[in-house]
Each structure stands twice: as C-alpha cells, then as structure tokens.
Amino acid sequence: MTQKKKVVVVGGGFAGMHAAKQLGKSRDCDVIIIDRRNHHLFQPLLYQVAMAGLDPSDIASPIRSMLNRYSNISTLLGEVTRIDTDKQIVHSDVGELPYDYLVVACGAMHHYFGHDEWEAFAPGLKNIPQATEIRRRVLMAFESAERTNDKRQQDCWLTFVLVGGGPTGVELAGAIAEMAKNTLKRDFKTIDASLARVIVVQSGDRILNQFPEPLSEYAKGALESLGVEVRLGDRVTHVDAQGVWLGDERIEAYTVIWAAGVKANPIGKTLGTETDRAGRVVVESDLSIPGHPEVFVIGDLAAAKDSQGNPLPGLAPVAMQEGSYVGKLIRQKASGDSSHTQKPFEYRDKGQMATIGRRRAVLQSGGMTMKGTLAWLGWLFVHIVYLNGFRNRMFVFFSWAWSYVTFARGARLIVPKTWQITGEESQVHPDAPLPVAAGGASSEGREPSAS
Amino acid sequence: MTQKKKVVVVGGGFAGMHAAKQLGKSRDCDVIIIDRRNHHLFQPLLYQVAMAGLDPSDIASPIRSMLNRYSNISTLLGEVTRIDTDKQIVHSDVGELPYDYLVVACGAMHHYFGHDEWEAFAPGLKNIPQATEIRRRVLMAFESAERTNDKRQQDCWLTFVLVGGGPTGVELAGAIAEMAKNTLKRDFKTIDASLARVIVVQSGDRILNQFPEPLSEYAKGALESLGVEVRLGDRVTHVDAQGVWLGDERIEAYTVIWAAGVKANPIGKTLGTETDRAGRVVVESDLSIPGHPEVFVIGDLAAAKDSQGNPLPGLAPVAMQEGSYVGKLIRQKASGDSSHTQKPFEYRDKGQMATIGRRRAVLQSGGMTMKGTLAWLGWLFVHIVYLNGFRNRMFVFFSWAWSYVTFARGARLIVPKTWQITGEESQVHPDAPLPVAAGGASSEGREPSAS
Structure with a gap:
C-alpha cells in the first residue's frame, strides 16, 4: 500500500471549502484545512449582518462541522505565516505543516491605497467583526444624533459616506437609506431619522461598472429614488474621524x-512567484504556480484568466469552480491515474447580481439582463439556495419574510466591545499565549498570590 | 391645563420596562427612559447565547422599538452617573435630567468578593458582551486542546470550572457537558471532546438552594448523569489564568x-439612603425610599420584602410585578387622583424553574414541585411565552426544535474582539468623545493632514 499524500488547504472560504469537499472523497489523500477563523462565511450576505438584518451565525458555519463527514480531513484553527515552496512546508502559529500538494486560498482584504491609517475611520466589510463594527457605528450614529441638540452635530451624525460604488457600496447605501426611512423613522422622537444623508462616492463614471451600462443606470436611479446621493468621478483623498475630503470638497x-479597493492576502507574496499589481498570484492554466505543479492558488488570491485571456473577477462562483477543479485535479494526481491529461481550468460564467433594496436589484447572466422586482426575487432565491445548511436557509428565509412584511430589522443591537464590568479591556485572556510552556509545564508561579 | 409630570426611569430591564409600559398609558406624565445599552435583554436565556445555542438578537430587542407606540416616552441611550434626590436631578453623560417622579431600576452586577481582579479570568454572565466572551472562551478551549499534543495542556483546556451552584451555574454546566458529549464529539479528530471535565463549585451544602431540597438532589443527580462533578461545601479562594484554588486544592x-455572588449597581448608593450588605436599597412598602415618596427603587437593585417580611429574591417575575406596581402608582399620583389610598406592594409568587439539559429541569410553584421531562417542557413553554416579540419567539422556538432534533448548536462562532485587519485595536471610534465640541464646532484641525 502506498503512502497517502499530504494535502494542505489554506483558507476556509468558498475556494478552500470547495477544494476540501472534493479532496474529502479521495482515498489517497490526508487533508488538513487551516483557517484563522473557525467558521466559513457566506460573504455575499455579510452586508446584511452589518445592516442589522441578519445575525452573524445565520451566514456562518463552523468549518469543522461542515467537513466532519470526511474522515480524511482535519480542521485546524491557526494562522499561516509563510509558505516554503522549496521545502514544501506551510509555517503557521500551530507549527509546521509539510505537504505533497498545497492549495492556497486565503483571499483578499481591503486596500486603502497606501493609507492604512484610514481604516480606523472607515472600516471595510470582509469579516464578522467588521460587520458588527459597522452595525454598531451606523446604529450609534442615530442614537448620538438623538442625544445632542446641536443641529450641526446632528447633521454630521446623520451623514453616511460609502467609499466605492461596487456591489458592496451599493447594497450598503440602499440598506442604510431604507433603514432610516422605514425602520428607524418611527423610533426616534427628537430627530427625523428619514432625513439621513447617504452618499456613495465612486471614482469611475458609473456605479456597478462590471455590469452592463443600462443596469448601472437603473441602479443609480434606484438609489436616488431612495434619497441616496451618487457622486461619480470623485475620489476620496482623505479620511478622518469627522468626514472625508474629495479633493477640495469637504x-x-x-x-x-x-x-x-481590495488587495490580496500578503501570504501570496511568500510563495516567491509573480504577483500582479493587487498582489494576486499569477497562475498557470491549471491554477498551479509556475515551476511548482504541486502548489495551487485559487479564489480572490489568484490572478486567473478565462480562455480569452481576460482576468476573472473576484466572485464567489469563480472561487467555487476553481476550488472544485483543483480538488478534483489533486485527487486524480494523488491516485496516480495519469491515463488522461487534465484540461485547463475554464470558468463557466453564471452571471452576477446585486441588490439595491426592496424589490430593486440587477441581474446579468450571459447576454440576459434583468432589473427590478424579478431580479430581486432571483437574487433572494439564488442566495437562499447557495447558503450553507438547512438551518441557515430557513432562518434567513424567515428573517427576510419578516423584515419584508414589518419593515423591522431583527438584529438592531449595539454591543460594546468590552465585556468587563470593571472598565478597561483586560490584557489577560486564556487563549493568549500562556505563561506555562507547552510540554514543560511547571507549577511555579501558580501558587495563589494571596493565601 | 396643568403641567405634565416629568418621570425618569433608569434602566431598561424587566423592572424598568414594566414601569415604562404602565407610564406610557398616562396622560399626565412625560417619561424618559435611560439605559446605557440600546436593548432590553431577556436575561433568563442569556446562558443559551453563551452556550452557542441562541444568537444575541434572539433574546434582545431595542428599547426604543419596544416603547415606540407610547408618544409620551422618550428613550435615551446614556449612562447615569449619580442621582441628586434633593434637587431632583438625574446626572448622566447625556446631561442633567430633572424629574418629578423617579424610578431607579438599574439592577445588579457580579460580585467577586473583593477580588475584582478575578473577573479577567472568570467572566460573569450579565450582558451580551459577557455571553459572547464566554462562548468564545468555551469554543476556543476545545480548539486549543485540538491544537496541542501535550496531554497536560489538553487536560487544562478541557477542564471547565463553574463558580456557583445557582440556576446560572447549573444551566451552564449542563450545557457545556451536553455540548461536549453531543455536538462537539463528532467534530474533533485529535481530542475526544466528550472527555471534557466540567466542575460546579458550590460553597453551600446543596445546589439550587432556593428550591426545595428534593429538587436540589434531583438536579445534582441530573448533572452527574451528564458527567458533571458537583463539589459541595467548597469555596474558591483564588482564581488565575490557569485555574482555581479551593483552599489547599488546586x-x-x-x-x-x-x-x-451579585451586588447591586453602585448608583443605588448615590441615593443617600440605607442599603443592605449587597448594596441593595432598602425600600418602603410602596417601593419608595424613606423620606422621598417620589423616588422608587425596583428590581434587583431593591431590597424589597414580602408581606411576611422575608426578602424577595432577584427574579424576573419580582422585577416585572414591582415595575407594573410602581408604574400604576405614579400614574395615579400624577393624575392627582387621591381618592383611594394605594395598597403596599405585594408579590404574587409565580414560582421558579431551572433547566439542567435535554428533558431535565426543575420547577416549583407554591407547594407544587415538578422535575424531569414535564418540568423541562414547562420551562420551554414559559420562556417562549415571556420572550418579547413574535419574531424572537418564533426564532427561539425554531432554534430549540432544530437543536433538539439534530444536537447541533446554531451559533458556534468564535469571533475575535478586534475588527481591524491592521492589527491593534484602534483608539479612534466615531462615537468616542469628539475633538469638536458640541455646540461650538470649529473647522480647526479638520483640514486634511496631507493635501
């Protein structure tokens, strides 16, 4: 019996999970999937968590549970620090992981165009802590406006700027405007929440610029009908705690x-191979990196191209298809079956969609475009279908039905970041590195300090 | 037309909300309810949030929304700092609130018997950040055990100590044991999660000591059948990051x-009247404080007595009944109707219940006691019925049904406390005190630092 091949998958997003699920069917591989979070996240609905419509756990599932049916897959909670492609070792805070095949799928993060200090004032939306932070800020803004009598302060609190006119910016803008108009209006007595000013700043000449132009037009009109200001051709040149500058305009x-903007996870650079301007790793037609047919890069971290040589967008369907392709390819390689050569990866375009608000969405698939109520129903349907797990589907479906009928938002919680009553957040957490060294624990210093 | 009376309610827990709902029916009062959180919390189910069974928003609703039907009630998010009963002013971080009638219902917090430094190592369970912190710690413990190969470290990670054998300690212990045995066992490959050691430390001679003795016995047996160790007559003398001391035993x-232990909110002391050993305010038979018939203290902050002179326990039904009583009393006083003298507050004992796990609970009402499956069903029913809002009821019901059938827990998320990608948690938050003074804002210092 031959030795099983060691496969390491870095990242539990769409790409990594789809690769793992294919590898789970292999009899020739032992697989480790490592992620610094314990959960897989359904990114396309993350903005609804930020907008108090859904709970974090509605769109997240433990990676461990999602893969527990595959006896050859181990899940590890840990952070990868660098990858040594020569020695075939993944370095992480849980130790060294040697591999025969490697799948790198650790995604992208926000890019502040060289101004990382802006992040404190303008959080991005890539993970759950960021989503709940945005939720807290948006809800607190209305509360703070209610708490002051100063008109100018109220205006500052009731002004919301979205930097970027892609799907996330558009979805957030629509949701804030609808929340102010419908949900919050009846709850505040001093301020008129419906007067909230929502501004989308887009540097290009249209929003949703990866969609056909008529859909961008429709989306702009739909946002404007909700009272959102859409600023085209403007670029944010500075961000601080009190607002933004667009060139000379404050x-x-x-x-x-x-x-x-997004940029690729810096782990990509440690592969020692070519990356593009956004830090994405340039890959071969089988998604491996040049000179290392055993190392694959997929998802938002990869600069993959379609058969015409056009770069593939950072969309969930791309990541899923890449994951499945690579998972199958490794399975085949590990089995020693070289009877047929593997075809290059080819993306089957499923189209794309974005939602603006109630009964307002755009959808494009191949040559077909759709907008309005039908596109919105399509959006709802596709997102429910692709969501992981029956429980999550059911809960999201009920949440949406409930919100649609009542205009309420079920998750309007402002939760502070500290949990201690006695004030300052403690530096001591049991999962911080412990004073007791693993493997050589002594009882020194563990006596009661007062006895 | 006479001037309306100003009523301030401090605290949006069971007591404060029940008072506010009565006051909302008055035509003679303008009411302000102030709380440092934006949500009312259904405390009895908080342990289920800590145990990853429910989401925070399932058991919390915005105070603002719950009261938005009453046009005479304003909701304020703010922290009360002290109360001046002579000048009849509530001091808060949102300014001074003068009152004609005052309801103080700001509850209790955990008491570390003079060792506040233990809180960092042993969080209590009174609010949502604490519940999610406990959830994070418990789930991380299993992950950390899986990450190490050191047997002793694994044992330390898989040992859970609950300090206190009241309903909360019992509910948490049962839930951790069940989660380890049922939910997590199949998800971990290296460790055997079902070997987790759960220990309840109770200084008295029985757990659930406010229940009749046979129920305590039953609860102890039920916990032990889940593998929980119940330590009676032991007192925790020291807590640190690696464990606890019970006298000489580590x-x-x-x-x-x-x-x-719990102690009353320190706001109670600023009333300048007698408090008991736990800091609770001693009240008259109408729940007002001596010498100030316009100031009422209710809920966990009050040391109220029943008609036989026995102290009333810190239970939700007590707080609710006190709130309704005081709300009605103030309504009557404000209307100028002195035609009939107000009866003293009298608690109608509805009984009490606690749950240990699946089909294991205890229930006592008057002379009637119940345990096992029937008590458990009773517990489920009562908690669903009292939960605020149809949406929450429906979601909790479905969560429970789902967990019961599948043994899964829907909210197994480990969410870090920082939201910024770039590492350190920022000191800059838009709801922190702003450099711009309210009312006298200047544009100074708001120019772009780089232009």
Whole structure:
C-alpha cells in the first residue's frame, strides 16, 4: 500500500471549502484545512449582518462541522505565516505543516491605497467583526444624533459616506437609506431619522461598472429614488474621524464605510512567484504556480484568466469552480491515474447580481439582463439556495419574510466591545499565549498570590 | 391645563420596562427612559447565547422599538452617573435630567468578593458582551486542546470550572457537558471532546438552594448523569489564568466562569439612603425610599420584602410585578387622583424553574414541585411565552426544535474582539468623545493632514 499524500488547504472560504469537499472523497489523500477563523462565511450576505438584518451565525458555519463527514480531513484553527515552496512546508502559529500538494486560498482584504491609517475611520466589510463594527457605528450614529441638540452635530451624525460604488457600496447605501426611512423613522422622537444623508462616492463614471451600462443606470436611479446621493468621478483623498475630503470638497460625516479597493492576502507574496499589481498570484492554466505543479492558488488570491485571456473577477462562483477543479485535479494526481491529461481550468460564467433594496436589484447572466422586482426575487432565491445548511436557509428565509412584511430589522443591537464590568479591556485572556510552556509545564508561579 | 409630570426611569430591564409600559398609558406624565445599552435583554436565556445555542438578537430587542407606540416616552441611550434626590436631578453623560417622579431600576452586577481582579479570568454572565466572551472562551478551549499534543495542556483546556451552584451555574454546566458529549464529539479528530471535565463549585451544602431540597438532589443527580462533578461545601479562594484554588486544592482549568455572588449597581448608593450588605436599597412598602415618596427603587437593585417580611429574591417575575406596581402608582399620583389610598406592594409568587439539559429541569410553584421531562417542557413553554416579540419567539422556538432534533448548536462562532485587519485595536471610534465640541464646532484641525 502506498503512502497517502499530504494535502494542505489554506483558507476556509468558498475556494478552500470547495477544494476540501472534493479532496474529502479521495482515498489517497490526508487533508488538513487551516483557517484563522473557525467558521466559513457566506460573504455575499455579510452586508446584511452589518445592516442589522441578519445575525452573524445565520451566514456562518463552523468549518469543522461542515467537513466532519470526511474522515480524511482535519480542521485546524491557526494562522499561516509563510509558505516554503522549496521545502514544501506551510509555517503557521500551530507549527509546521509539510505537504505533497498545497492549495492556497486565503483571499483578499481591503486596500486603502497606501493609507492604512484610514481604516480606523472607515472600516471595510470582509469579516464578522467588521460587520458588527459597522452595525454598531451606523446604529450609534442615530442614537448620538438623538442625544445632542446641536443641529450641526446632528447633521454630521446623520451623514453616511460609502467609499466605492461596487456591489458592496451599493447594497450598503440602499440598506442604510431604507433603514432610516422605514425602520428607524418611527423610533426616534427628537430627530427625523428619514432625513439621513447617504452618499456613495465612486471614482469611475458609473456605479456597478462590471455590469452592463443600462443596469448601472437603473441602479443609480434606484438609489436616488431612495434619497441616496451618487457622486461619480470623485475620489476620496482623505479620511478622518469627522468626514472625508474629495479633493477640495469637504463632506462632514461621522460614519464612513470603505467599500473600495481590495488587495490580496500578503501570504501570496511568500510563495516567491509573480504577483500582479493587487498582489494576486499569477497562475498557470491549471491554477498551479509556475515551476511548482504541486502548489495551487485559487479564489480572490489568484490572478486567473478565462480562455480569452481576460482576468476573472473576484466572485464567489469563480472561487467555487476553481476550488472544485483543483480538488478534483489533486485527487486524480494523488491516485496516480495519469491515463488522461487534465484540461485547463475554464470558468463557466453564471452571471452576477446585486441588490439595491426592496424589490430593486440587477441581474446579468450571459447576454440576459434583468432589473427590478424579478431580479430581486432571483437574487433572494439564488442566495437562499447557495447558503450553507438547512438551518441557515430557513432562518434567513424567515428573517427576510419578516423584515419584508414589518419593515423591522431583527438584529438592531449595539454591543460594546468590552465585556468587563470593571472598565478597561483586560490584557489577560486564556487563549493568549500562556505563561506555562507547552510540554514543560511547571507549577511555579501558580501558587495563589494571596493565601 | 396643568403641567405634565416629568418621570425618569433608569434602566431598561424587566423592572424598568414594566414601569415604562404602565407610564406610557398616562396622560399626565412625560417619561424618559435611560439605559446605557440600546436593548432590553431577556436575561433568563442569556446562558443559551453563551452556550452557542441562541444568537444575541434572539433574546434582545431595542428599547426604543419596544416603547415606540407610547408618544409620551422618550428613550435615551446614556449612562447615569449619580442621582441628586434633593434637587431632583438625574446626572448622566447625556446631561442633567430633572424629574418629578423617579424610578431607579438599574439592577445588579457580579460580585467577586473583593477580588475584582478575578473577573479577567472568570467572566460573569450579565450582558451580551459577557455571553459572547464566554462562548468564545468555551469554543476556543476545545480548539486549543485540538491544537496541542501535550496531554497536560489538553487536560487544562478541557477542564471547565463553574463558580456557583445557582440556576446560572447549573444551566451552564449542563450545557457545556451536553455540548461536549453531543455536538462537539463528532467534530474533533485529535481530542475526544466528550472527555471534557466540567466542575460546579458550590460553597453551600446543596445546589439550587432556593428550591426545595428534593429538587436540589434531583438536579445534582441530573448533572452527574451528564458527567458533571458537583463539589459541595467548597469555596474558591483564588482564581488565575490557569485555574482555581479551593483552599489547599488546586484545579487546573483554563476556562473558569463566575456564577456566584451579585451586588447591586453602585448608583443605588448615590441615593443617600440605607442599603443592605449587597448594596441593595432598602425600600418602603410602596417601593419608595424613606423620606422621598417620589423616588422608587425596583428590581434587583431593591431590597424589597414580602408581606411576611422575608426578602424577595432577584427574579424576573419580582422585577416585572414591582415595575407594573410602581408604574400604576405614579400614574395615579400624577393624575392627582387621591381618592383611594394605594395598597403596599405585594408579590404574587409565580414560582421558579431551572433547566439542567435535554428533558431535565426543575420547577416549583407554591407547594407544587415538578422535575424531569414535564418540568423541562414547562420551562420551554414559559420562556417562549415571556420572550418579547413574535419574531424572537418564533426564532427561539425554531432554534430549540432544530437543536433538539439534530444536537447541533446554531451559533458556534468564535469571533475575535478586534475588527481591524491592521492589527491593534484602534483608539479612534466615531462615537468616542469628539475633538469638536458640541455646540461650538470649529473647522480647526479638520483640514486634511496631507493635501
């Protein structure tokens, strides 16, 4: 009996999970999937968590549970620090993981165009802590406006700037405007929440610029009908705690959300191979990296191309298809079956969609475009279908039905970041590195300090 | 037309909300309810949030929304700092609130018997950040055990100490044991999660000591059948990051949860009237404080007595009944109707219940006691019925049904406390005090630092 092949998958997003699920069917591989979070996240609905419509756990499932049916897959909670492709070792805070095949799928993060200090003022939306932070800021803005009598302060609190006119910026803008108009209006007595000013700043000449132009037009009109200001051809040149500058123009706003550029996870650079301007790893037609047919890069971290040589967008369907392709390819390689040569990866375009608000969405698939109520129903349907797990589907479906009928939002919680009553957040956490060294624990220093 | 009376309600828990709902029916009062959180919390189910069974928003609703039907009630998010009963002013971080009638219902917090430094190692369970912190610690403990190969470290990670054998300690212990045995066992490959050691430390001679003795016995047996160790007559003398001391005995455990003493909110002391040993305010038979018939203290902050002179327990039904009583009393006083004298407050004992796990609970009402499956069904029913809002009821019901059938827990998320990608948690938050003074804002210092 031959030795099983060791496969390491870095990242439990769409790409990594789809690769793992294919590898789970292999009899020739032992698989480790490592992620710094314990959960897989359904990114396309993350903005609804930020907008108090859904709970974090509605769109997240433990990676461990999702893969527990595959006896050859181990899940590890840990952070990868670098990858040594020569020695075939993944370095992480849980130790060294040697591999025969490697799948790198650790995604992208927000890019502040060289101004990382802006992040404090303008959080992005890539993970759950960021989503709940945005939720907290948006809800707190209305509360703070209610708490002051100063008109100018109220205006600053009730102004919301979205940097970026892609799907995330558009979805957030629509949701804030609808929340102010419908949900919050009846709850505040001093301020008129419906007067909230929501501004989308897009540097290009249209929003949703990866969609056909008529859909961009429709989306702009739909946002404007909700009272959102769409600023085209403007670029944010500075962000601080009180607002943004667009060149010479100042917009005072206490809530700014970043939905603009992304850059690849810096882990990609440690592969020692070519990366593009956004830090994405340039890959071969089988998604391996040049000179290392055993190392594959997929998802938002990869600069993959379609058969015409056009770069593939950072969309969930791309990541899923890449994951499945690579998982199958490794399975085949590990089995020693070289009877047929593997075809290059080819993306089957499923189209794309974005939602603006109630009964307002755009959808494009191949040559077909759709907008309005039908596109919105399509959006709802596709997102429910692709969501992981029956429980999550059911809960999201009920949440949406409930919100649609009542205009309420079920998750309007402002939760502070500290949990201790006695004030300052402690530096001591049991999962911080412990004073007791693993493997050589002594009882020294563990006596009661007062006895 | 006479001037309307100003009523301030401090605290949006069971007591404060029940008072507010009565006051909302008055035509003679303008009411302000102030709380430092934006949500009312259904405390009895908080342990289920800590145990990953429910989401925070399932058991919390915005105070603002719950009261938005009453046009005479304003909701304020703010923290009360002290109360001046002579000048009839509530001081808060949102300014001074003068009152004609005052309802103080700001509850209790955990008490570490003079060792506040233990809180960092042993969080209590009174609010949502604490519940999610406990959830994070418990789930991380299993992950950390899986990450190490050191047997002793694994044992420390898989040992859980609950300090206190009241309902919270019992509910948490049962839930951790069930989660380890049922939910997590199949998800971990290296460790055997079902070997987790759960220890309840109770200084008295029985757990659930406010229940009749046979029910305590039953609860102890039920916990033990789940593998929980119940330590009676033992007192925790020291807590640190690696475990607890019970006198001379050391228990190494990386997860310790505090479910022992409570003390009243220190706001009670600023009333300048008598408090008991736990800091609770001694009240008259109409729940007002001596010498101030316009100031009422209710809920966990009050040391109220029943008609036989026995102290009333810190239970939700007590708080609710006190709230309704005081709300009606103030309504009557404000209307100028002195035609009939108000009866003293009298608690109608509805009984009490606690749950240990699946089909294991205890229930006592008057002379009637119940245990096992029937008590458990009773517990489920009562908690669903009292939960606020149809949406929450429906979601909790479905969560429970789902967990019961599948043994899964829907909210197994480990969410870090920082939201910024770039590492350190920022000191800059838009809701922190702003450099711009309210009312006298200047544009100074708001120019772009780089232009």
